[in-house]
Amino acid sequence: MSDDSGETSHSLWGGRFAAKPADLMRRINASIDVDRRLAAEDIAGSRAHAAMLAQTGVIEAADGAAIQEGLNRIEDEIQRGAFLFREELEDIHMNVEARLAELIGPAAGRLHTARSRNDQVALDFRLWTREACGRAAGGLRELQRALLRRAETEADTLMPGFTHLQPAQPVTFGHHLMAYVEMFGRDSGRFEDARSRMNECPLGAAALAGTAFPIDRSMTAKTLGFERPTANSLDSVSARDFALEALSAATICATHLSRLAEELVIWTSPAFGFVKLTDAFTTGSSIMPQKRNPDAAELIRAKVGRILGALTSLTVVMKGLPLAYGKDMQEDKAPTFEAFDDLELSVAAMTGMIDDLQPVRERMAAAAGDGFSTATDMADWLVRALGVPFREAHHLTGRAVARAEALNCGLADLSLAELQSIDSRFNADVYAVLSVAASAASRASYGGTAPSQVRAQIARWKEML
Numbered sequence: 448m449s450d451d452s453g454e455t456s457h458s459l460w461g462g463r464f465a466a467k468p469a470d471l472m473r474r475i476n477a478s479i480d481v482d483r484r485l486a487a488e489d490i491a492g493s494r495a496h497a498a499m500l501a502q503t504g505v506i507e508a509a510d511g512a513a514i515q516e517g518l519n520r521i522e523d524e525i526q527r528g529a530f531l532f533r534e535e536l537e538d539i540h541m542n543v544e545a546r547l548a549e550l551i552g553p554a555a556g557r558l559h560t561a562r563s564r565n566d567q568v569a570l571d572f573r574l575w576t577r578e579a580c581g582r583a584a585g586g587l588r589e590l591q592r593a594l595l596r597r598a599e600t601e602a603d604t605l606m607p608g609f610t611h612l613q614p615a616q617p618v619t620f621g622h623h624l625m626a627y628v629e630m631f632g633r634d635s636g637r638f639e640d641a642r643s644r645m646n647e648c649p650l651g652a653a654a655l656a657g658t659a660f661p662i663d664r665s666m667t668a669k670t671l672g673f674e675r676p677t678a679n680s681l682d683s684v685s686a687r688d689f690a691l692e693a694l695s696a697a698t699i700c701a702t703h704l705s706r707l708a709e710e711l712v713i714w715t716s717p718a719f720g721f722v723k724l725t726d727a728f729t730t731g732s733s734i735m736p737q738k739r740n741p742d743a744a745e746l747i748r749a750k751v752g753r754i755l756g757a758l759t760s761l762t763v764v765m766k767g768l769p770l771a772y773g774k775d776m777q778e779d780k781a782p783t784f785e786a787f788d789d790l791e792l793s794v795a796a797m798t799g800m801i802d803d804l805q806p807v808r809e810r811m812a813a814a815a816g817d818g819f820s821t822a823t824d825m826a827d828w829l830v831r832a833l834g835v836p837f838r839e840a841h842h843l844t845g846r847a848v849a850r851a852e853a854l855n856c857g858l859a860d861l862s863l864a865e866l867q868s869i870d871s872r873f874n875a876d877v878y879a880v881l882s883v884a885a886s887a888a889s890r891a892s893y894g895g896t897a898p899s900q901v902r903a904q905i906a907r908w909k910e911m912l
């Protein structure tokens with residue numbers, strides 16, 4: 448088995464082999480460096496399987512007990528870092544089984560009755576992905592809570608709302624943050640949906656066709672916290688769409704994270720100066736002493752590349768694979784593990800930055816009036832107060848903007864005489880709608896930026912979280 452053992456073939460599948468695999472075969476075949484991460488899932492699956500085999504009388508109760516005892520010891524060895532993972536045993540499944548044989552002797556050989564590595568790996572990976580989806584949803588709820596806390600203190604803070612990154616209409620910072628609460632809420636919903644769809648147990652499908660042993664698949668499904676056993680044995684060992692779905696949810700979530708990260712990069716740039724990050728979430732430059740760089744935000748902005756890469760990678764692995772299991776599918780785990788590691792770190796770092804950031808309210812409020820951001824309010828006033836058709840109101844306001852631009856002042860700084868030279872129907876009431884605070888407060892339609900609406904949405908989310 449190992450190079451110096453003198454054995455000629457593999458102890459767990461070598462019956463029909465006379466010689467051991469080439470070193471290169473062994474290297475390309477081994478997945479233990481990656482799938483050792485499934486040790487806990489593998490042991491949980493084996494425990495449930497052995498208990499079911501003993502319960503149904505497929506194996507003797509004494510063998511079942513010896514297997515449980517051995518699995519407990521292996522779990523302990525792994526936790527203590529005392530377990531020796533061996534490449535020549537290929538993967539986590541055979542590493543555990545080989546160690547079990549060392550610990551309890553021949554009874555270990557009964558564990559694999561009515562089971563195959565194909566349904567075993569399908570189970571382990573599903574258990575891992577199910578847990579990862581739960582963790583991702585939980586992390587997102589923490590991020591939502593951090594955003595909610597901020598939105599609450601910034602419900603009245605005025606800032607420019609942008610389209611095309613050009614000043615559009617004033618909004619509140621609280622409203623802007625609540626937009627991300629909505630996005631991350633949908634993201635965590637996607638993880639929960641994926642989790643509930645994947646919550647069926649493939650164990651018992653065996654190699655691909657099911658088994659002739661009188662097993663109880665509902666029992667193992669229940670023990671492992673699944674809703675039910677999977678209903679088609681071929682599908683059970685072939686399906687990886689649960690991981691694709693989880694990675695799709697992760698990719699969409701990563702795009703949301705990258706958008707917020709990009710906004711933090713923009714807002715912390717001195718040219719904007721809307722928010723500051725403290726020493727905790729910035730780094731300096733080795734040459735430019737004045738620098739304070741938002742590296743965490745930039746890295747979160749970039750992580751979507753890796754996460755989408757994982758989705759792309761697994762999609763291409765699965766495309767065109769004939770049923771049932773193919774070794775190609777061993778390539779499913781590394782990208783999925785990495786993507787979820789990256790996602791979890793990104794969500795946690797984003798939560799840290801949201802808690803850390805210091806809004807510069809005066810800067811935001813001053814910028815909120817830039818770019819004639821209350822022009823729409825003037826046009827709306829012409830419609831409401833004077834009954835001017837909106838298209839005409841738009842045109843008249845455009846002329847007022849051009850005039851203000853020529854005079855290098857804001858719309859509210861134009862004298863009434865100036866306005867009346869554009870249209871004699873203007874009166875002094877118009878000034879009431881031209882301040883940024885009035886503009887934001889007026890947008891009290893459901894889901895609008897008015898502080899009253901923002902507070903209503905905060906209250907709704909607090910209830911839900």
Ligand code: ARG
Binds near residue numbers: 478776
């Ligand atoms: N290491 C394998 C994987 O991750 C386990 C299943 C192997 N099955 C087999 N028939 N060779 O996919």
